[in-house]
Amino acid sequence: MNFDKELNASGLSCPLPIVKTKKSLNDMTSGQVLRVLATDPGSCADMKAFSEQTGNELVGTGQEGAAFVFFLKKK
């Protein structure tokens, strides 16, 4: 999947992946896609909850080695 920006939150624990995701989205424009890498297993549920509450759509998920991959489309 194409993306405009990437955030590597590997090795970070709650709440840092979410907080850093929010920060990364701040300087993006509507419709752009952010790719996030995270190793915290809690980030799967948290990223979904973040997407639902903020309206930034979770357009794709996957796994890359030990990391979970999330694609968020900026609202």
Add this chain to the structure above:
Amino acid sequence: MSNKKMAIIATKGTLDWGYPPFILASTAAALGWEVQIFFTFYGLQLLRKDLSDIKISPLANPAMPMPVDMPVLVQALPGMEAMATMMMKKKMADKGVASLKELRDTCIECDVKMIACQMTVDLFEFDKKDFIDETEYAGAAAFLGFAGDTNVCLYI
């Protein structure tokens, strides 16, 4: 953008109890919530510019996981608190857990309001110069004015 609100009363100033207010506040702020934390009694320690004195104690904390079983009287020996604090900080860093300072900075960056309870600041004769510049000072009525209108209100 969410228009939800959260109010937290932070009453404890140990390393372990300092985390929940800052974790929840920074996360809620990332979700677009408006957040205020009211620091009172020992929670005021979390507003100090220098957080390096924040400690954890194994004493009176039988649920704290210890690497080796340790009798209470041994836990009371001089230096044990410093050792427990050092070990906890190292474990947190190893696991990618943010420092208290990092989480607090994130809260401030996201406009979380930090309110110190004026009464307890006076009671303990704290010097306002020791607190971060973002600190605001207020009392119970001001806190309730915001808290009465929130979706989540926590006492920690």
